[in-house]
Amino acid sequence: MEYFAPKSIAEALSLLERYGGEAKVIAGGTDVMVDIKYKEEPGCLINIKAIGGLAGIKENNGGVRIGPLTTIRDLETSALIRDKLPVLWEAAHQFASLQIRNTATIGGNICRASPSGETLTPLLVLEASGNIAFSDKETAEPFINFFSGPGKTTLGAKGLLTAIDVPYPAAESRGVYLKHAVRGAMDIAMVGVAVLITPDAAKKAVRDVRIGLGAVAPTPIRAAKAEASLRGKPLTPALLKQAAELAASEASPIDDQRSSAEYRRWIVEALTRRGLAQSWKAATGKEAV
Numbered sequence: 001m002e003y004f005a006p007k008s009i010a011e012a013l014s015l016l017e018r019y020g021g022e023a024k025v026i027a028g029g030t031d032v033m034v035d036i037k038y039k040e041e042p043g044c045l046i047n048i049k050a051i052g053g054l055a056g057i058k059e060n061n062g063g064v065r066i067g068p069l070t071t072i073r074d075l076e077t078s079a080l081i082r083d084k085l086p087v088l089w090e091a092a093h094q095f096a097s098l099q100i101r102n103t104a105t106i107g108g109n110i111c112r113a114s115p116s117g118e119t120l121t122p123l124l125v126l127e128a129s130g131n132i133a134f135s136d137k138e139t140a141e142p143f144i145n146f147f148s149g150p151g152k153t154t155l156g157a158k159g160l161l162t163a164i165d166v167p168y169p170a171a172e173s174r175g176v177y178l179k180h181a182v183r184g185a186m187d188i189a190m191v192g193v194a195v196l197i198t199p200d201a202a203k204k205a206v207r208d209v210r211i212g213l214g215a216v217a218p219t220p221i222r223a224a225k226a227e228a229s230l231r232g233k234p235l236t237p238a239l240l241k242q243a244a245e246l247a248a249s250e251a252s253p254i255d256d257q258r259s260s261a262e263y264r265r266w267i268v269e270a271l272t273r274r275g276l277a278q279s280w281k282a283a284t285g286k287e288a289v
């Protein structure tokens with residue numbers, strides 16, 4: 001196996017152009033090293049850790065720009081992320097062990113494109129996008145269009161994620177990330193649900209709501225029908241129940257060693273209902289009535 005440690009994005013892109021499907025980008029390596037040990041060895045490894053400017057968290061035009069090499073621990077210890085993007089902070093806080101959080105990067109989590117990737121549903125409800133570079137072009141891609149299946153993204157074999165842009169949600173919005181796993185944060189999510197809700201000015205009706213579901217479809221998804229059922233309406237217990245049932249119907253979970261599909265659907269319903277109620281209370285100071 002060949003090994004490269006490019007010093008610039010241009011150098012990394014020209015290596016990806018040259019080696020294409022033979023190459024594997026490595027950042028923190030918490031997924032790649034496990035794959036090399038238990039699955040297959042790539043023809044060449046391109047370690048991007050020596051490229052300057054790919055780590056860090058900065059305010060940027062009404063939002064935050066996060067470098068792909070930013071570790072999950074950097075997110076968890078950032079006051080900016082905790083105060084302005086608490087849904088993403090909660091996902092970082094519930095991510096694996098401290099040892100993994102110190103090494104794993106947000107870029108690796110996104111590009112791995114695991115349906116259970118912890119940061120993905122928060123990024124979907126925050127309507128974040130990625131800056132994707134190829135040797136001949138650069139695009140800004142909303143993450144809602146980025147994932148096409150487990151491990152599959154619009155990066156293909158030659159793209160590099162160079163930045164993550166997260167716009168600030170409405171100041172009156174509140175949200176939550178809820179993870180269900182057998183061994184809590186130490187385990188990969190069996191189901192992950194991210195919710196962001198914005199009440200109207202009178203705090204009586206739902207002005208906007210976004211619901212992200214993880215580990216229950218080939219990609220992380222937004223529960224669009226459940227969201228539509230809530231917009232513009234006062235949040236009553238009956239509406240909450242109906243929206244949670246709709247979210248469960250939008251999931252297409254599988255049976256695997258972590259859980260049955262039926263149990264996952266049930267958990268989606270429970271977590272969606274809890275996430276909506278909790279976020280509504282945080283945003284309005286009131287229970288759904």
Ligand SMILES: Cc1cc2nc3c(=O)[nH]c(=O)nc-3n(C[C@H](O)[C@H](O)[C@H](O)COP(=O)(O)OP(=O)(O)OC[C@H]3O[C@@H](n4cnc5c(N)ncnc54)[C@H](O)[C@@H]3O)c2cc1C
Pocket residue numbers: 024025026027028029030031032033034048068094095096097100103104105106107108109110111112116117118119155159160161162185186187188189
């Ligand atoms: C013990 C253990 C526990 C874990 N627990 C969790 C958990 O609780 N939640 C969770 O979501 N995940 C978990 N994971 C999975 C893993 O830690 C995460 O997916 C992590 O964020 C991957 O980041 P990394 O920097 O280590 O990525 P790497 O392993 O370096 O790379 C992952 C993938 O992304 C690609 N890649 C990385 N950066 C870029 C880039 N900038 N551009 C293009 N492609 C890129 C690589 O080619 C590879 O395909 C766990 C893993 C282990 C080993």
